[in-house]
Amino acid sequence: MYKHRDPIFGLDLILKTGLSIKNNSFNEENFARFDLYGPTFQGIAWATQCINSIEPKNLASVLGGSDWGVQEMRLPTWAPFCGAGFLTTDGEEAKWKRSLLKPFFHSSNISDLSLMHAGLYQMMRMFPKDDTAFDLQPLVFDLYLDLSTSFLFGEPIGALSGKCPQHAKGFVDAFQAGIAGCGLRMAVGPLRHLIPNRSWFEACKKSHQFADYYVDRALEHRARYLAKQKEADPGDGTLTKPRTLLIKMAEVTGDRKLLRDQIVQAMMGSQDTTSVLICNVVHLLSRHKDIQRQLQTEIISLGTKDPSFENLGRMRYLQAILNETLRLHPVFPHIARVAMKDTILPSGGGSDGKSPIFCPAGSLFRTSIYTLHRQTRTYGPDAHEFKPERWLDKSFMPGTYEYVPFGVGRRSCLGKHKAMMESSYMIVRLFQQCHHGMRVN
Numbered sequence: 001m002y003k004h005r006d007p008i009f010g011l012d013l014i015l016k017t018g019l020s021i022k023n024n025s026f027n028e029e030n031f032a033r034f035d036l037y038g039p040t041f042q043g044i045a046w047a048t049q050c051i052n053s054i055e056p057k058n059l060a061s062v063l064g065g066s067d068w069g070v071q072e073m074r075l076p077t078w079a080p081f082c083g084a085g086f087l088t089t090d091g092e093e094a095k096w097k098r099s100l101l102k103p104f105f106h107s108s109n110i111s112d113l114s115l116m117h118a119g120l121y122q123m124m125r126m127f128p129k130d131d132t133a134f135d136l137q138p139l140v141f142d143l144y145l146d147l148s149t150s151f152l153f154g155e156p157i158g159a160l161s162g163k164c165p166q167h168a169k170g171f172v173d174a175f176q177a178g179i180a181g182c183g184l185r186m187a188v189g190p191l192r193h194l195i196p197n198r199s200w201f202e203a204c205k206k207s208h209q210f211a212d213y214y215v216d217r218a219l220e221h222r223a224r225y226l227a228k229q230k231e232a233d234p235g236d237g238t239l240t241k242p243r244t245l246l247i248k249m250a251e252v253t254g255d256r257k258l259l260r261d262q263i264v265q266a267m268m269g270s271q272d273t274t275s276v277l278i279c280n281v282v283h284l285l286s287r288h289k290d291i292q293r294q295l296q297t298e299i300i301s302l303g304t305k306d307p308s309f310e311n312l313g314r315m316r317y318l319q320a321i322l323n324e325t326l327r328l329h330p331v332f333p334h335i336a337r338v339a340m341k342d343t344i345l346p347s348g349g350g351s352d353g354k355s356p357i358f359c360p361a362g363s364l365f366r367t368s369i370y371t372l373h374r375q376t377r378t379y380g381p382d383a384h385e386f387k388p389e390r391w392l393d394k395s396f397m398p399g400t401y402e403y404v405p406f407g408v409g410r411r412s413c414l415g416k417h418k419a420m421m422e423s424s425y426m427i428v429r430l431f432q433q434c435h436h437g438m439r440v441n
């Protein structure tokens with residue numbers, strides 16, 4: 001049991017957590033707490049039982065089972081921004097809403113790297129022509145804003161070129177303020193009612209206006225699509241080939257509000273994910289010359305040609321680098337759930353810490369993926385070190401609930417293969433461009 005100063009509401013730990021987020025020490029403090037209290041410890045958050053666990057058996061029960069959800073935690077706070085889509089609902093409703101997205105992530109839709117190719121070249125043209133150092137991160141973030149709006153809505157918003165279309169002006173800032181507002185309101189729990197809402201509501205409204213511009217276009221497509229369906233399919237693919245995630249969903253539902261909620265939530269799910277992974281890879285490689293050299297060798301074997309979807313999947317060392325980066329620096333370092341009904345966790349209770357724990361409906365569950373991925377019992381004494389080679393060892397195989405950078409179970413990441421392919425492509429192309437490797441600066 002966590003030693004609370006405030007054992008009724010748990011305000012001490014809530015405050016500590018807030019400060020650690022502010023000071024960028026959230027992951028390290030979580031790690032230290034698990035080190036002190038063991039793989040499962042209980043605490044209090046807003047007068048509610050909260051189980052913190054990195055015990056694989058518990059993760060299997062929570063993430064792999066159906067007793068734990070997110071709706072109670074997210075919907076009341078996030079609804080003004082992103083409504084009731086796949087990220088804020090549970091059970092059959094969430095399953096159906098997720099199924100609206102799923103077909104668009106099929107490999108046939110994500111294997112075309114031509115969009116990436118064009119965006120990447122646009123970005124690389126912005127690199128300094130001489131050997132001067134430059135900050136890659138803002139360029140990658142802008143590139144990804146363009147790529148994700150292309151994937152979701154059908155066109156880039158001109159983040160890289162700086163030529164933003166009229167309807168998208170102010171959208172990026174509003175969207176980021178919208179997400180930040182959701183995070184803040186969830187963190188302060190019942191105190192959220194005390195936060196002034198005006199600027200957040202404005203950010204929500206601006207984000208909705210942007211999304212609605214595309215939703216209306218998708219609904220026009222839907223009308224044409226339904227009309228055509230009544231005729232015979234021309235058979236040239238124009239009737240069935242989805243062009244964007246939004247259009248694909250609009251072929252199934254004409255509910256304007258639902259389409260907006262889903263697309264705003266899809267944007268939330270894909271925001272700052274692949275771009276963060278790419279920047280983390282570059283950061284780690286720039287500090288490990290030996291690993292860079294080995295990667296160069298693998299890349300040189302490709303020649304100068306553009307790597308294909310199939311070739312990228314076969315680059316074992318590159319894939320090991322990505323796995324290792326996601327292990328040490330998971331893009332989502334923390335996952336939380338709430339018990340939808342009275343339930344039992346298999347481990348962490350009793351005086352020995354091994355007995356089951358009873359969790360009444362409404363209990364919170366939190367896991368630290370960052371801590372889970374650094375356990376010496378799974379990864380050995382060098383668990384904190386960047387060693388891609390460990391993934392090449394055939395005897396090394398973390399369990400399903402010991403390595404979860406993309407989540408697991410009914411809410412696992414739909415964008416996993418897309419993100420891995422795009423990161424692979426980007427890293428290879430960056431290395432082909434920077435013949436002298438990358439240096440820390």
Ligand code: HEM
Nearest residue numbers: 269270273274277331332405406407411412413414415419
């Ligand atoms: C390196 C990149 C990425 C990482 C590490 C990542 C990680 C994750 C994780 C950990 C979850 C599970 C969250 C939970 O259990 O609460 C998740 C869910 C999801 N991700 Fe990703 N993601 C990445 C990129 C993307 C991209 C690019 C997209 C879309 C284009 C995407 C779409 C989704 C969706 C739709 C879900 C399902 C959410 C749900 O059903 O509740 N992800 N992702």
